[in-house]
Amino acid sequence: MKWNNKGYQFDEIGKLFEQRKRIMIYGAGEQGIYLLEKLNFLNCVDGFIDQDTEKQRTGICGLPVLEPDAVLNKRDKVHLIIIGTNQHNAAEIKKALVLAGYSEGSDFWSCEDEKTTAVFALYAYGKVYLSSSCLIPSTVCNLNCEKCLNFTPALNTFKRHVTKSVEQLREEVDLLFHWVDFIPRFQISGGEPLLYPYFCEIVEYVGANYRDKIGDRFETVLNGSVIPTDQQCLVMKKYDVLAIVDDYTENVPICSRNRKKIIEQLVRFNIRMEDNFVPEWFDLDIEHMDNSQLSGEEMAAYFDNCGNPWNYFEKGKLYACNFNSFAIKAGLIAETPDDYFDLNAEITPSRKKELVEFILGYNNRGYAGLCRHCAGWAKSNPKCVPVAVQVGENI
Numbered sequence: 279m280k281w282n283n284k285g286y287q288f289d290e291i292g293k294l295f296e297q298r299k300r301i302m303i304y305g306a307g308e309q310g311i312y313l314l315e316k317l318n319f320l321n322c323v324d325g326f327i328d329q330d331t332e333k334q335r336t337g338i339c340g341l342p343v344l345e346p347d348a349v350l351n352k353r354d355k356v357h358l359i360i361i362g363t364n365q366h367n368a369a370e371i372k373k374a375l376v377l378a379g380y381s382e383g384s385d386f387w388s389c390e391d392e393k394t395t396a397v398f399a400l401y402a403y404g405k406v407y408l409s410s411s412c413l414i415p416s417t418v419c420n421l422n423c424e425k426c427l428n429f430t431p432a433l434n435t436f437k438r439h440v441t442k443s444v445e446q447l448r449e450e451v452d453l454l455f456h457w458v459d460f461i462p463r464f465q466i467s468g469g470e471p472l473l474y475p476y477f478c479e480i481v482e483y484v485g486a487n488y489r490d491k492i493g494d495r496f497e498t499v500l501n502g503s504v505i506p507t508d509q510q511c512l513v514m515k516k517y518d519v520l521a522i523v524d525d526y527t528e529n530v531p532i533c534s535r536n537r538k539k540i541i542e543q544l545v546r547f548n549i550r551m552e553d554n555f556v557p558e559w560f561d562l563d564i565e566h567m568d569n570s571q572l573s574g575e576e577m578a579a580y581f582d583n584c585g586n587p588w589n590y591f592e593k594g595k596l597y598a599c600n601f602n603s604f605a606i607k608a609g610l611i612a613e614t615p616d617d618y619f620d621l622n623a624e625i626t627p628s629r630k631k632e633l634v635e636f637i638l639g640y641n642n643r644g645y646a647g648l649c650r651h652c653a654g655w656a657k658s659n660p661k662c663v664p665v666a667v668q669v670g671e672n673i
């Protein structure tokens with residue numbers, strides 16, 4: 279979206295949130311509790327709503343659990359409601375809330391609606407909520423996937439790999455958390471993060487200083503070819519890092535050879551792990567995509583439809599789209615000031631609003647520079663390719 283009221287885009291709904299700052303979570307199951315953890319930094323939740331009579335009797339997480347009729351028969355004008363259930367139940371709950379006179383987007387919203395949560399955090403509490411972000415200590419990778427979303431083949435060809443010092447990473451992380459109050463999902467990624475020589479130091483630094491500003495998903499994304507050392511496992515365990523282990527066994531021999539050992543090592547240290555198998559990758563296809571015929575307005579709609587939730591930060595710049603910044607790094611496109619939000623500037627209330635707007639998809643141009651040559655993220659992108667097909671001879 280192109281900014282048309284920079285710094286004030288959400289003022290209308292924001293005024294409501296300035297008045298109503300307390301939350302009830304509809305659903306006291308796993309998702310509701312996860313939602314509570316995400317909102318804990320605001321200390322704004324007064325209880326749950328759930329039909330489970332046992333939960334109504336005992337409460338959950340030290341909070342009361344109300345029966346649904348309490349909010350359906352008499353409209354709660356004090357609390358806002360966030361639905362924290364699976365999508366099927368959420369649809370039924372939404373219907374019941376609307377019938378009871380509640381409006382979606384102002385009186386209630388669902389836990390997937392990160393945008394409204396971010397606007398609420400800003401206007402009700404002056405806090406910046408960023409749904410996810412990632413830190414890349416080094417772009418170096420031992421694999422060379424043809425369709426790597428970090429453009430590893432281009433980084434190899436143009437010899438543009440970047441490995442940052444621990445000091446540089448500390449500064450970058452400090453700056454991000456200077457602005458941002460909570461990130462439910464924060465990744466240390468790469469390249470292959472386990473090849474970064476100071477992996478332990480940077481996990482230790484982020485963990486010791488900012489673990490309370492990161493939600494359940496403090497993650498590292500592994501390409502599934504490198505066996506973590508005992509030291510790396512110890513620091514991951516210490517800060518409850520979730521290891522996402524990509525599964526490239528079909529196309530990468532070293533991944534087939536090492537997968538069992540990697541998993542055994544993570545299990546030995548009792549590290550939370552996600553076995554990440556996907557049947558295919560989406561292809562940004564920047565070599566062939568050409569959106570130059572689209573108008574600026576059409577490009578803004580293209581960017582909105584893509585909906586890539588992943589941003590990226592480095593050197594005090596927060597990029598709206600991570601792939602856009604990776605393409606800049608790889609020397610595939612030129613950077614412009616419209617590609618990023620400058621975190622080096624002084625924090626003021628209006629700059630904070632601009633940051634949240636930027637995070638939620640607003641910028642001066644309306645889209646990211648790479649959008650002109652990009653087929654889009656995940657579901658918006660019909661172009662699929664086999665997983666991790668290798669080029670070159672580095673395996």
Ligand code: SF4
Pocket residue numbers: 562580581584585586599600601602646647648649652653654655
């Ligand atoms: S179309 Fe591509 S460059 Fe544009 S936002 Fe989506 S993923 Fe990023």
